[in-house]
Amino acid sequence: MAEFIHPNLADVPLTAALHALSDPARLAMVRNLAGAGELNCECALPSCAAPKSTRSNHLKVLRAAGLIETRREGRELFSRLRKKEFEARFPGLLRAVLKAE
Amino acid sequence: MAEFIHPNLADVPLTAALHALSDPARLAMVRNLAGAGELNCECALPSCAAPKSTRSNHLKVLRAAGLIETRREGRELFSRLRKKEFEARFPGLLRAVLKAE
């Protein structure tokens, strides 16, 4: 399990960020992470919502879009929103998305 | 050619709006429309960028997401950004997207 690649936000295209946020399951993860500080894969999207391979893929997309940072602790992986960095890269975007609905 | 359906913005889910904006060609169209007032299909995305069936589909996605309004004038179709309505539905979102990059 090679450890995770966290892109430099400067290298993330706007369309990739929007794409990452445009899926209901991923958006739910982002909302959950915005509320909590850090969550593991299981808590980021409750198990009823999708099988773990799907959750894992969603987290990979969020990671590639610069939205989350993941670190291992024992056998769990904890992810946090890269809120400040993302905000610096796309001012107002995450705020607008979290506020909406 | 049945005329166009323009959804009530209240019925547009956030994820549909983000999905519509997450494609480079559609984002380019939105940027072009934000600059100009109204554009036809050809001008919204210059022909070099995609065949017309693709442009037509992209415009349909933008329409369904409540981002544009289209009207016929002779044999051309002109589209405009539904800027105010979209802004009222998703405050800050379009502004953040147009500002980015």
Add this chain to the structure above:
DNA sequence: TTCGATAGTTCAAGAAACCCGAACTATTGA
């Protein structure tokens, strides 16, 4: 009022992306 050109839609099929079960890797605790 018919014909040709222009503007765009719809259809269908091939290409690309997504989802999820099964098999695998990594870590821990007994």
Add this chain to the structure above:
DNA sequence: TCAATAGTTCGGGTTTCTTGAACTATCGAA
């Protein structure tokens, strides 16, 4: 060392996207 836990990767079935070809609608000119 073994079983359990947490998550990844792989494969292939399904869905979605793209685009050429055929179609519809409108206009201007003969």
